[in-house]
Amino acid sequence: MKILIVEDEAKTGDYLKQGLSEAGFTVDLVRNGLDGMQEGLGGGHDLLILDVNLPGLDGWQLLKALRAAGRDLPVLFLTARDQVEDRVRGLELGADDYLVKPFAFSELLARVRTLLRRGRVREAETLALADLELDVLKRRATRAGKRIDLTAKEFALLELFLRRPGEVLSRSFIASQVWDMNFDSDTNVVEVAIRRLRAKIDDDFTPRLIHTLRGMGYVMEIR
């Protein structure tokens, strides 16, 4: 998957590029709107990450020009101002998602994966990792062949992890996906929820599947 980043702030751009490259994407980074335009039109990218405040051609103009030229790649825009008008404007101009700076990198990664996955893969009905299996339609979870009773939210949480194996999920992303809580509260609700889920699916089994990345979130994978 090839991602184009248009970001004029040097450090932010470099770390975005490094982070996304290490997450397995091919990444091109340009630092102004005109280069972004050129790359965006002819570079064959699958996703555009666009900073709104750019020298020369700004993000809005770039987005407009790309859409006018018929490029329909998904666009995720980054803004420093949390203004409703900004968001509305971006989405009206044809952006697919946005993030307000400062944001967590894991949040960005999750959004990027969602955008790239959108409309491409039919959601699987059974999910599995190691000896953990989840039947989404029958709402049934088993580990090592043993049936595990989960509450609705625990099930949703586990499904989220299984659909994104190896991805770091931030606490706010989890709260938003599972509980539809879309504001950042500094409570440890998600920690508690993860602890309970672990007690059911991890504590009595090996290998452990849910891992904590301190300060970043959680990841489900076989280590």
Place this chain on the structure above:
Amino acid sequence: MSKWRQSVTLRLALAFALLAALVFAALGIYLSRSADRHMAELDAHELLGKLELARHVGRNEHTAAAFAARFGDALVGEHGVIVAVDGQKGPFFSWPDAGKARALAEAATAVGETPLRLAVAGNEYRAVGGTLHTGWGEEARVIVARDIRHHTDFLDQLRRDFWLAVLAAALLTAVVGLLVTRRGLLPVRAIARAAGRISAGRLGERIAEHDVPSELAELVVAFNAMLGRLEESFQRLSDFSADLAHELRTPIHTLRMQTEVSLAKPRSDDEYRDLLASSLEEYERLSRIIGDMLFLAKAEHGLVAPGTAEVPLRGLCQRLVEYYGMLAENLSLELSGDEVGVQGDQLMLERAIGNLLVNAIHHTPAAGRITLEIASQPEFASITVTNSGPPIPADAIGTIFDRFVRLSPDHEGSGLGLAIARSIVVAHGGSIAVHARNQATQFVITIPIHTAS
């Protein structure tokens, strides 16, 4: 010119002076006219009397010489009077001498019994003329004139005096007006001086409200009230800046300390990883404080405009109870009341009620009880969050919704939760209150079911 237009004192003084000058001038003109008329009447009376006398003497005398002798006697002691009598055969009487009388006769050919002013030999005279039927059968023309110089001199003097009086009156009223106005406007100067003394550091300045004229009292009261409001908001602003600096300093201090200590000597990968993770936590804390502060600042300036979607309160509370309930394992958490929809912003209301719920969970002792009650009236919906435990101290009730207020020092919140809850509720046109109950604390949010718009 512009300075005159700007100075009330000058304008008033000039207006007073002009008014005084006008009144005096009008009075002067009136008096001078009536004096003039009065003099003319006196003169006419005298002149017609002389004319009558001349006719009387003329009728009764039989020779011109007799007439001259008798009429001359009658005129003895009359200064400034000229009389000329011209018969058909020539002049036969002249008073006081022929020269003056002839000059008069020449000047006054057209004068009748209405007194006329004319100049004879450089002097001002008033004259009447008439026909005289003498006793000796001759028809003569009599002209009597009176020197009116002393009258005109008097009137001229009077006018000069009057103009001086007008000038003096104008000057005097201007000066008095200036002083009176200046004195009357002294409180305005006091206000100006007080305003001049006010600066950011000295907002405590006030203008004394007593001994101010009633017209200005309103201004002074309004001015003082404005100062009061300024002082209050300035105080709040500087408290806020100080609080903000303090709140930001704590995480930055932590970051700096841990980074410096870690860099002081080589460490293992795990230790570096630990440091970065710890830093990330502090960064998150900083971001959250900044985000919350921004939200509050926007709300304070009325920039938070809640949507007008229908938000089902019970459903919203249900989800919040489900979410935050995980934090309240040892507590009983109950939701009661029927569904009621309000117009507003779901995300914001979630945040407001969520903050109250988190606050309640943090302040409820183990095995305590938290209740959420939804109630609706025709116009309003209310959500009451009650938690058991020691009620909040009475002196904290007034400040509990302020920024950075933390009642329990061990609680690691930003201290902004309740402030944000209040600003959201206020943005929705509602109100929020806190009550200390018997072994419980109760927060009540009231939100209009339909927004005003």
